[in-house]
Amino acid sequence: MFRRSAKGSFISLRLSSFIIVSSLLFWIGGFFWFAATLPEETSSHVAPVDAIVVLTGGSDRINTGLELLANGQAKKLFISGVYQGVEVRELLSLSQQAPNNLECCVTLGYEADDTRGNALETKSWLDEQGYKSLRLVTASYHMPRSLLEFRHAMPQATIQPYPVFPSNVRHKDWWMWPGSMTLILSEYNKFLLAQIRNWGEDLRDKLIG
Known part of the structure; x- marks a missing residue:
């Protein structure tokens, strides 16, 4: 009886160790895949869309969105995640864009x-505007998670990524810069959590439906 119990415990320990090591290797491999697939440049092919969407988090994002709008790349610009109290005219003024030209x-x-x-x-x-396509403007390291969330929320919409590249983030040699490596690692973990949550929601919807 004791031998059977000891053997069973040994097998359980080996199985647990295998699962832990496999999970760790999967996480490490996924991280390097994530870092390697981050966008390094903006696509030169810019197809027409209904709207430009900017996610707040850096002045480069807003300025890029306003520039695209000024160049006639879409009908309207939507800036998501703005602090309460900030108005369009104030934002345009801070971004050195002409309020009279773009405020509408x-x-x-x-x-x-x-x-x-x-x-x-x-x-x-x-949905309120009746739009079906958008150009998504956010930082390059934030783009994978943004696309994941946007495509999950609106699977029928056409979403074109338009990454911007903050000067304080190293993209090609990120592993040599602790700040950039920490940022990308944090974003990878958030990406995984978002993916797991979306899978769980999809599974729940299928079971309920």
């Missing part, structure tokens, strides 16, 4: 406080 075509969203909130807030606005 910019809408600010105040409800979102995370990437999933950005996606849900944008979906609501797109």
Whole structure:
């Protein structure tokens, strides 16, 4: 009896060790895949879309969105995750854009406080406008998770990524810069959690449906 119990415990320990090591290797491999697939440049092919959507988090994002709007790349610009109290004219002034030229075509969203909130807030606005396509502007390291959340929230919409590249983030040699490596690692973990949550929600919907 004792021998059987000891053998069973040994097998359980080996199985647990195998699962832990496999999970760790999967996580490490996934991280390097994630870092290697981050966008390194903006695509030169810019197809027409209904709207430009900017996720707040850096001045480069807003300036890029305003530039795309000024160049006639979309009908309207939606900026998601703006602080309460900020108005379009104030934002345009801070971004050194001419308020009289663009104010009519910019809408600010105040409800979102995370990437999933950005996606849900944008979906609501797109539905109100009757739009079906958008160009998503956010930082390159944030783009994978943003696309994941946006495509999950609005699977029928056409979403074109338009990454920007903050000067304080190293993209090609990130492993040599602790700040950039920590940022990308944090974003990878958030990406995994978002993916697991979305899978869980999809499974729940299938079971309920």
